[in-house]
Amino acid sequence: MKTIEWKDWEIFCRVVEGGGFTQGAELAEVPKSSASAAVARLEGQLGIRLFERTTRRVRVTERGQRLYERVAPLFAELHEISAEATSDSAEVSGLLRISTPYEVGSQHLSESLTRVLRAHPGLRVQVDVSWDQPDLIRHGYxxxxxxxxTALHDTSFASKRVVLVERAFYAAPALIKTRGLPRTPQDLQGWPTLGNADDRHWEFLRDGVEIARQDVEPRICTHNAELRLKAALDGLGVTRLSPRFVQDAVGQGQLVRVLPGYASSPLKVYVLMPARKLMPASVRVLLDMLEQTLGVPEARRPYGKRRENA
Structure with a gap:
């Protein structure tokens, strides 16, 4: 009976996920030549072609894709079991690299980070502020x-939904005095607006049901909520922000909630992690702390092919 080279199988999975031998070798953390040799050995052992190769691209065959869909979840589960078995005894130290939008970091992440750092003096944290969804493998997060x-751009990473960020509408008292107090969403027609970079319309919800939708052409378009807040305080337009983010300004009378009987569609906050890697103890303790402070649900672990535009 031939010995099964399980490492070859795992490299095969990484080549599928990477869309080729170069990226697949990086994911498997082996030289490209080793990845190519592993796949060739596996093809010889199975007697089937797993990839169609041309001078320009590598494409998994139909039989190769079927094998990948059966095998990849098994390796992911083995990694998870190994990580769980070792994380309890592993020292929580070293550098934990995190990418987060500013609002998430300041409003939802800071408490968990503070508790984890106090409990583990050997841990260091680097937090990069970014709205974009990064490639965790490529950028090392x-x-x-x-x-x-909307939905996540890439579903190849393990993910947890952290929290829903409620949103409502706010304006400075001076702007309301000039424009008049709106009674319905239609009354905002013609008002200057301050929105996200991708805002094309705003939804108006009552009891979680969309009642109206208003097209917007924001005077300021930015994912930076702090900038939108300051512009709203200066009376430059009505803005859509989290009640938690503006509570101080509202409490001081600098902003007024417009159309208080309506909310807007919430933002979904997810935390992503590389499913291919053993979960470091530092990641596990932070996720556990997030669950305690925010009530994070269980991870969703997809095992589909990694999209090439990620």
Missing amino acids: DLAFVMTD
């Missing part, structure tokens, strides 16, 4: 927080 009002 252990965790990335993503805020979106």
Whole structure:
């Protein structure tokens, strides 16, 4: 009976996920020549072609794709079991690299980070502020927080939804005095607006049901909520922000909630992590702390092919 080279099988999975031998070798952390040799050995052992190769590209065959879909979840589960078995005894130290939008970091992440750092003096944390959803493997992040009002751009990483960020509408008293107090969403027609970079319309919800939708052409388009807040305080337009983010300004009378009987569609905040890697103890303790402070649900672990545009 021939010995099964399980490493060849795992390299095969990484080549599928990487869309070729170069990226697949990086994911498997082996030289490209070793990845090519592993796949060739596996093809010889199975007696089938796993990839169609041309001078310009490598494409998994139909039989190769079927094998990948059966095998990849098994390796992911083995990694998870190994990580769980070792994380309890592993020292929580070293550098934890995180990417997060500013609002998520300041409002939802800071408390968990403070508790973890106090409990583990040997741990260091680097937090990069970014709205974009990064490629965790390429950019070397252990965790990335993503805020979106639609779906995740890439479902190849393990993910947890952290929290829903409620949104409502706010304006400065001076702007309301000039424009008049709106009674319905239609009354905002013609008002100057301050929105996200991708805002084309705003939804108006009552009891979670969309009642109206208003097209917007924001005077300021930015994912930076701090900038939108300051512009709203200066009376430059009505803005859509989290009640938690503007509570101080509202409490001081600098902003007024417009159309208080309506909310807007919430933003979904996810935390992503590389499913291919053993989960470091530092990642696990932070996720555990997030669950305690924010009530994070269980991870969703997809095992589909990694999209090439990620």
